[in-house]
Amino acid sequence: MHKDELYRIKDEQTRQLTTFNLSTRHKTIWVRRGETVSAGEVMGEGYIAQIWITFPGWFWAHWDKDKPVSQSILKTLIMKIYWDGAKIPAVNAPVGDLFGNGLCQMASFGSSRFGMSSGGFFMKFPMPFKKGFRIEFENKDSIIDTDVFMNVLYQLDKLPEDSGYFHAQFHTGRNDGPSPVLIADIQGKGHYAGCSLAMQGRDKNYLSFLEAPEYIYIDGGQSNEPTIVGTGLEDYFLGGWYFREGVFTGQHHGVVVKDALTSSVAMYRIHETDAIRFRSSFRMEFINPWKAEHLLPFSYSAVSYMYVNTPEGSGPPIPALEELMCWYRIKDTDHQSTP
Template sequence: MTSLLAGICQIRSNIKTKRVSSYDRSGGNADWIEIKAGETAELALIPRAGIIKHIWITLMTPDPMIRRNAVIRMYWDQEQAPSVEAPLGDFFGQGWGEEYNFVSLPLAAAPSAGKALNCYFPMPFGDGARITLENQSEHAIERFYYYVDYEEHLTMPETMGRFHAWWNKELTESHPEEGETEWGIVGPQGSNRSDANNYLLADIAGKGHFVGVNYYVDNPGPMWYGEGDDMWIVDGEPWPGSLHGTGTEDFFNSSWCPNEIYLHPYFGYARIPQHKLGWMGRTHCCRFMMEDPVYFDKSLRASIEHGHDNALTLDICTVSYWYQMEPHKVFPPLPAKESRGNMPEINHTDVHRWRHEWRKALGSGKTLWGHERE
């Protein structure tokens, strides 16, 4: 196995290290740009060939949802459709517009309190690169600080894939006739012999390899959300495909319905529900497949069940990351800002109302405890 530091001592030629940043061109200390409401700022326009090695961003604005309301896009080799398109926070590893610390090898949200966004995914290009930030908020980003650190090369080998990232969101539907019966609690469970109703992680055309996903799930009930299997259909093969998983927590390299913060360079749980009633609330899982990417020659359909047999209603958002040869399949239109918002948080008063309806269904007995069944 090659060490991450194996090449650090090698002296290379015909490479220049460069940076685009928001530094104060006057020599002062106003090292930021302002991005007005509705404005798209061009953060970097890099000519010729090179590799972006690191991106760092922090910002200040009165909009508490700016991480969902600002959209980052990246274009390689003069392309017109972006290869990267995602809300700013979701791309860097923060869901729901929130700020919290996040640690992984390729992405991090660093102190103070997750306000420093970092990306170490290498991003090659052969004929120019362009990065933009669109402020879809009603408020200005009053201060936007950033670095884009890159290498300038004379040429780029044809074997170098281009970096891609795609954001998706779905309020999933409970598909089986029996409803939300995870673990068979309210009725028998069915069998799922297709990926048709799964949550879609990526639908890719071309040759490349899939390298990771940030998975943000908001669960409106206390039941475990993670019985869903991951499914990978490579090059149009029939179901069940080359890779078929055994459960959401298994794909994210954990086990037995975790509900605790845990961060490894390649996987982890960066956010868990604040109010502990089972698994009700917001959880952020991640998996970066640096040692085990999924390779494809023609296409890849990556998906995951939302509960076994897609039994659960969940609010799921993801950012998937991969490399491929261009041209890429153009992404579906990014949902409007209003459609990217969060579902209301379920709280203790909602649960009490559920109990009230359950008590009425059982005759409104005065000592009903909660375990009784019809």
Template sequence: MTRHHPLFRASRLLPLALLAMVGARPAAAQSLFEMQEGVETRWASGENPTGARGAGGQANGGRKGSPTVAIPAGESRVLAQETGTSGTVRRIWMTFPDRGPQMLRGLRIDMYWDGASTPAVSAPVGDFFGIGLGRTATFQSALFSNPEGRSFNALVPMPFRTGMRIVMVNESGRNLDELFYDVDYTVGDRHGPSALYFHAHWRRERQTTLQRDYEILPRIAGRGRYLGTNIGVTVDTATYYNTWWGEGEVKVYLDGDRDLPTLAGTGAEDYIGTAWGQGQFADLYQGSPIADEKAMQWAFYRYHVHDPVFFQRDIRVTIQQIGYLAPHSREPIVRAGRPLYRAGPGRVEMDLSKDGKFERADDYSSTVYFYLDRPESPLPPIAPVAERVAGLERSGQ
């Protein structure tokens, strides 16, 4: 039986030495020079949409006749599909000319495993590939990258047992005349009972609620692994001006936790491994590719590869909306005369002459990534495109 990638195993994490061997770019956990018997490689693209043997590059006499596919407004396209076989999606790459907010949020990518009727993955294409807010940026992480701000790469291993289907839906209201893409996968992989299914879910609250934590991952039942998230924050500058937004703690409720979580962080920038504010950076497992103080927008990510978050019964992941009032940001708040409420229980007004943490409500969106012991989850469909794109003009794109 082939060895399974440590990311989607339900059992305990493989030794760190093995993770070091596979490196930053997830691939099969076997050595590079080991042959996997019965496993074959496929590439699905415009030049070979079915990934079939000996069927690539037929158009124009084999001289690059079909490098792109078109998806008219309101239509969908199957990017890759296999039936009656096991396998693993190993890499997805794509690009298209129009990378503005309407297209990045209007294109939806759905993924189905083992004949499921509802997708395990459903997200706007830009958000799925690691950055929200309808924006792009140059960055590299262990799981996603955008080398020059013009393309989209995913390297998350996605196993299936009896088939898979990856679909792009164009809800942008605009024709997509050129989509370049590759879905690189193998067939014949033998996945044992501990192999989990990859899921991704997008959600947004254009204005969060005071003292109610934003749900990165609403509660789901099952056995699996929380892989991480990318989050986009647009500050409500009409209310909070340029005050700091990122004091909120990430909390992970595991296996029956209700009132209090088992895992609790210490702040938004702390969760992604930085401190004392949040500038632009991109590391393998944590980063903030967008830190735009002019637009007051931040997009950041954290992936739990070396620090796995397993759950045996259920899981829920949240982040608080808590800000900090400091001397450099106090003047417009005082001039406006609006109350701020001290972070904590109840609604207690702050003394605006003093520094301190306060409850706030901003625009949050997120894509969460996780593995689950089943190919479907009870999470709802993502919001309609109008809600996905509303207010994104602040990005200036």
């Protein structure tokens, strides 16, 4: 719903999928290490209007003092959403990355479409479905068992013919410095609606990975030349000079973490009227123009948000735990990864 249409009286049926079981009085679903658990399924036509979740494990649980604590659960708890009976999830990403910060740490902020609200996680991208949807959580952590609280508010109604399916595609890994940073790669017709991106240099006090402009290839491009190219990575996120004044959060763009000493940055941008349209394919990556000998290794993880004309997911599978936990340093833990 466009904000200017808030006054309209619509003939929609509002419902909510929740983990609260009225029969047992249990508020959560238990997601143990190594398990994938269904959080619920809905049949019908309409759209998800809001998702909210929370879960323990990344903070000290005062009600169970002996429980282990690891912020890694923000990366190793995976959320999956399937549309219209598709076999591959269109949304498939770690919770931290999906809701705006992939650095395995909380950073309270709110944008127009997603954020972290002092312990909660919310998303307000409208997500259409024609036959129904199913939500799953997978726990890939090696230490933490967790339980998920979830409320998904949805509207049942006849969809416009041109409604697209919401996709969230996850990419991650370690980069030698000059190699492209892949953000999205998808086939079909639709539009790109933004991304969240977290990055961390191997060496401390290093941010030169922010020199990389965006390269966007629409409908295959021509002669492998980008259709759209920018001037720098922080420029794409509407900042400047390596985010000189530090963190900020806005409705459509922001930097939720900037720590120059640990070479860590987490940022997001949302496209609305500036959505990038494609008819057959879309690919986006950041490529550093500097010579390879002037660049140092870094890690990254990204989620791209798109609307596409197919319910079937097409992103890569979530990688094995070692690749998923690609960070060199995780805040407030003893975890140190080998460079």
